[in-house]
Amino acid sequence: METTAKRKFNVREIREDFPALRQLIYGKSLIYFDNGATSQKPQFVLDAINKYYSKDNANIHRGVHLLSQRATTEYEDARKTIAQYINAKTSDEVIFTKGTTDAINLVAFSFGELLTAGDEIVISAMEHHSNIVPWQMLCERKGLTLRVIPINKHGEIIQEEYEKILSKKTKLVAITQISNTLGTINPVKEMIAKAHAVGAKFLVDGAQSIQHMQIDVRDLDCDFFVFSGHKVFGPTGIGVLYGKEALLDKMPPYQGGGDMIQKVTFDRTTYNELPYKFEAGTPHIAGAICLGKAFEYLNQFDLEAIKAYENELLDYAQDLLLTFEDMILVGDSKKKTSVVSFNVEGVHPFDMGTLLDKQGIAVRTGHHCTQPLMDFFKIPGTVRASFAFYNTKEEIDVFIAAVERSINMLK
Amino acid sequence: MTLDERQKEIIDDFAIYDDWMDKYEYIIELGKDLPQIAADKKTNDRLIEGCQSKVWLDFAYEDGKMKYSADSDAIITKGIIGLLIRVLNDASPEEIVKSEMYFIDEIGLREHLSPTRSNGLLSMVKRMKMTALQALSKA
Structure with missing residues (x-):
């Protein structure tokens, strides 16, 4: 693969490289926000x-x-x-x-x-x-x-x-x-x-x-x-x-x-x-x-361009999540990568994760193999959305609507 | 009603939902309706610690029947507990020991009783059967 001239960052084209992203989950387009757990694989690797x-x-x-x-x-x-x-x-x-x-x-x-x-x-x-x-x-x-x-x-x-x-x-x-x-x-x-x-x-x-x-x-x-x-x-x-x-x-x-x-x-x-x-x-x-x-x-990519794009996704998601009442972002360091861990007061992360899954959205819930950290924040777990460079703002919009629907059902 | 009849009733209840979210809406309502265990009974010996959610199970053996009450910190888990209790409550220990919870599969909630889900429900069913066995051995 050519590595000297960097490929232009275009998320639509990048998504085409990842066949796993093109599938329906419970009849809805998969939104894969569990990249912290594992990433999807490009056709080049497959x-x-x-x-x-x-x-x-x-x-x-x-x-x-x-x-x-x-x-x-x-x-x-x-x-x-x-x-x-x-x-x-x-x-x-x-x-x-x-x-x-x-x-x-x-x-x-x-x-x-x-x-x-x-x-x-x-x-x-x-x-x-x-x-x-x-x-x-x-x-x-x-x-x-x-x-x-x-x-x-x-x-x-x-x-x-x-x-x-x-x-x-x-x-x-x-x-x-x-x-x-x-x-x-x-x-x-x-x-x-x-x-x-x-x-x-x-x-x-x-x-x-x-x-x-x-x-x-x-x-x-x-x-x-x-x-x-x-x-x-x-x-x-x-x-x-x-x-x-x-x-x-x-x-x-x-x-x-x-x-x-x-x-x-x-x-x-x-x-x-x-x-x-x-x-x-x-x-x-x-x-x-x-x-x-x-x-x-x-x-083939300029990693700085990827980083900038992922930061944009993070800011976009965090800003929208914070518009919900009782939203608690867990971990609000100024220096963060594209991971947003959150809880809604009165909503168990497991319930939120289950309802998001049924809406086609893959997130991680639970203690994320960091139990001492959960003990520090005195919470049973969080809902974690972690973005990769193939995710989009449109997906975040669907995710936010799904979070809203879940909160309305659970509270 | 036999345990089979009770399971059939739940399967029929769920047959009207063809959308996942409607199904979960119903489970959540069941969870909200489930009477909670008294706070002083939420003790460690009644706790079943799942990786994702916690379950508390209390039981009594009266007049040849098992009486169960349970709670969870997660509302969906609690709703499914409500279904399990609806099937097994007031049944004889013999019936409970022999029972198969096939309705969970039939209504499409198998994932919640899978060992990998670890929300405490599978362990709860096991513990319900264990308490029935104990009641039998004492009888």
């Missing part, structure tokens, strides 16, 4: 999945035959595409995982092996369960302490509290770049510098940011960056752990098996070099190749 299994399917890295060589080349090309996209120093720093959760678990295990009792891990109060539980398990295993940075009522990390928590004991800070529930964009670059000043490493959970903003891991200077392919227009079951080479080299392997070894004897096994040391067993070859294709697809 074709690549089909092509891989129809033409190139073979196991990689060990075949003498042409198919295997072809699959291997495509797999490694995908790694290069992703490395370039996030501006990694080398493609060896890009490890394929099952997704964000798997990548965090990998770091919690392997980096965790370098830590000793008394060391501290720092997270924030707005983390997704997958950026909480692996650290709790590590703390249990190694006798470490988990520290949690509090947030304010706008849904922002309190930076003064972060500075107070940081100390020589801090070994790793793991923070989401964008809150999946609130949409808050956290100032991770500044937070990374502060962590480094006390000698701590920093993991950025990029699950929600990868589809919304340009990621430059060297500019951020993060030690780890993790994300899932399915949230950035790629397939499910594939994701990435980016890690600085020197750090990944120091970490022991996570899982043992084929492909991650250099030499196996019953006395002693030596491990393969990066990135293979962390990719035991036959990987999700099709997933990796097609995630590469998803980034090729994204590369």
